[in-house]
Amino acid sequence: MTRPIVILRPQPGTTTTAQRVRAAQLDPIAIPLFVVVPLDWTPPDPSAFDALLFSSANAPRHAGPGLAALAHLPVVAVGPGTAHTAQSAGLTVIETGNQDLAALVARQPAHQRLLWLAGRDRIALTHPAIRKIIPVYASEPVRLTLADADRMAGGVVLIHSSRAARQLRAELDRLGLPRTSIRVAAISARAANAAGTGWERIAVAAAPNDAALIAVARSLAIDP
Template sequence: MIRPVAVLRPEPGNAATVARVRDAGLSGIALPLFEIEPVDWSPPAPDRFDGLLLTSANALRQGGVGLAALHALPVLAVGAATAAAARDHGFAVERIGERDVRSMLADVAPVRRLLWLAGEHRTRIDHPSIAQTLTLYRAAPRRCDHAALAPLAGSVALIHSTRAAQQLLTAIDAAGMARGTIRLVAISDKAAHAAGPGWEAVAVSRAPTDPALIDAARALAIDP
């Protein structure tokens, strides 16, 4: 028996992950638990900063016309997808972090003055180089009834964030579904912990990337 793999992240990342799941020879289910929406913001004077910190391409997709005022600032991007989106929006990319924002900033000089263009729900990062943080977008929970969630039974669900774990837990319990019919693969120990107990099985990805998540999902999806 091969279980389907459910992708819970919002679009457009959802479609990209589902495609990777299918390229890996598994069956993918698109079930986004959130929708990305813009937040009103105004760009600060760019001469107050010497770089932009971007941890998600959503800041660029949702940033609107205000981004043009910041084009002179080089970008420090977490992930190749974020870097590619920055280039597509006319920014020069100075550095790409392959794992997460903390590891990328580990050797960034504290005298840097970075403007972080972020989402409303984010992990707190204390680093002397982050001079200001602006919220450009939010991930709003989608309403998912029992019928929408039904395909999760017997699946392996990919958990891309702590908040996704919490939202899945809330949605499943509200729909009266049994957690024990679902296996989880979490992007981190923290995300796995946030999902709570009672799932059929829980695994943690070896790295916070789609390929690593899908590798871990394969082990849970294919029953002997």
């Protein structure tokens, strides 16, 4: 019997990944560990910047009316999904990465003046091109219930970030539940390391994107 695939992402990522899981002929279970909320922020003087940096589609999705003051600035987006959301918001994307934020930023010239509209909780990243960071949204944790934890047992959990890995581990520990019946598919080695040990099995996607993550999850789901 094929194991179900557990999705921890907040909406709308939950629905997007669930559609991809179904397309792979696997059964998704949605148990979001976070809910995304907008933050109050004040747009800076746009003349101080050459472009916007988006490390998540949540930035253009939740930036709110303040984004209008910066709408003439082009966008450097971490991946295709983020680029699509930025374009849907009326912005112009000039560069799209492959979901590897560090590699994307490393390619930027030092004289580039980037304004990073980010999440409140984000990876630590420095580069001369990043001139200012403004949090415009936050991913607030959601408590795991015993019922949700029971649904995870025997499944394959998709870990999309290091923070999600830490949150899942902390919630299972809070509930006093073992991890030995859960398999983990991590989107990166960093996320896998954050998940720690004690899982039935853990595997890392070949690339930091949903397609590769679901592919490695499939191998975990059908392997006895």
